[in-house]
Amino acid sequence: MKRQSWIVTLALVLGVPLAAQGKPVTVTGIRGVTFGAVLPGVPRVVLRTDPANSGQFDIKAPKGNVLLAFLLPLTMTGPAGALMPLTFGASDAGYSQTQSIGSQVGFDPKQPFTAVLPNNGRASVFVGGTANPATNQRAGAYTATIILNVTVLP
Amino acid sequence: MRSITKLSLVVAALVLTGTTIQAQSNNASVTATASVQTPINVLGAQQLSFGNVFPGVNKTVNATDLTNGGRFDVSGQASTPVTLSFTLPATLSSGGNTMPIVSYTGVHALLATQVGGVAFSPAAGATSTLSGTGAMFVWVGAQVQPATNQVAGVYTGSIVMTVVY
Numbered sequence: 001m002k003r004q005s006w007i008v009t010l011a012l013v014l015g016v017p018l019a020a021q022g023k024p025v026t027v028t029g030i031r032g033v034t035f036g037a038v039l040p041g042v043p044r045v046v047l048r049t050d051p052a053n054s055g056q057f058d059i060k061a062p063k064g065n066v067l068l069a070f071l072l073p074l075t076m077t078g079p080a081g082a083l084m085p086l087t088f089g090a091s092d093a094g095y096s097q098t099q100s101i102g103s104q105v106g107f108d109p110k111q112p113f114t115a116v117l118p119n120n121g122r123a124s125v126f127v128g129g130t131a132n133p134a135t136n137q138r139a140g141a142y143t144a145t146i147i148l149n150v151t152v153l154p
Numbered sequence: 155m156r157s158i159t160k161l162s163l164v165v166a167a168l169v170l171t172g173t174t175i176q177a178q179s180n181n182a183s184v185t186a187t188a189s190v191q192t193p194i195n196v197l198g199a200q201q202l203s204f205g206n207v208f209p210g211v212n213k214t215v216n217a218t219d220l221t222n223g224g225r226f227d228v229s230g231q232a233s234t235p236v237t238l239s240f241t242l243p244a245t246l247s248s249g250g251n252t253m254p255i256v257s258y259t260g261v262h263a264l265l266a267t268q269v270g271g272v273a274f275s276p277a278a279g280a281t282s283t284l285s286g287t288g289a290m291f292v293w294v295g296a297q298v299q300p301a302t303n304q305v306a307g308v309y310t311g312s313i314v315m316t317v318v319y
Contacts, residue, residue: 024180025178025180026180028182029182036193076186084190116273141188142188143188144186148181148184149257150180151179
């Protein structure tokens, strides 16, 4: 009985880590969305295919289906709490099985998207968007956070 | 032996449970950044002034007239292109009386002295680039055409200039 308890305890301790080692999901924010210099009253668009300014996430998970879901900001925050609207179009996100920005399948970042990971379990997600400064937008630096959640589907 | 079998089941169950409990989900974030430049500011700095006008005698104020021409002062992001457009009245008014105003002329320059200025037609608008300090000056002239029986009085009208990046 004493021996059994030890084994059970050992399984409890090892069980979760072993499982985690088997099928972890890793999401890494590689590059932010850079709108650069924005003029008041002039919308600034960053395409998901823009190699320098689009946002990029890298995914590593077991091959198979994964669900991609963005948490998107409505505004960017600037000096003294000034806000600037940020919008995302129906094709402002892209999924690449090859992790190449030139080979993407576009999708709506506002909707969950089911993607298939290749055999190597690696893929990338790219995202663009539009900053919409008002004509009297306060000058200064603005930022916002874009979150990508990845879930392995059974 | 029997207890070992039971134990194996328990261990297997725990490992399976462990797999199920382990969240197969993860997330990461990136930052969106933008640098908003200086907004455009337009100031009506000087009125377009025709002074005394006599019935039946047209009077012109040229855009190059630094004293009587209308002047707008523009400020914004340095060295940035802008587009100028105008809303121009066809008449000046004094109570219920009107007087035609026609033949608008314009000059835009980077200096308030009008040195290096460029002539343009306000009716058509213009494009230019703000100076290295983000400044621009715009003058407007026109001609009024009082009728021979023009009723005496002070006639006014509004000229609106819109500047966008």
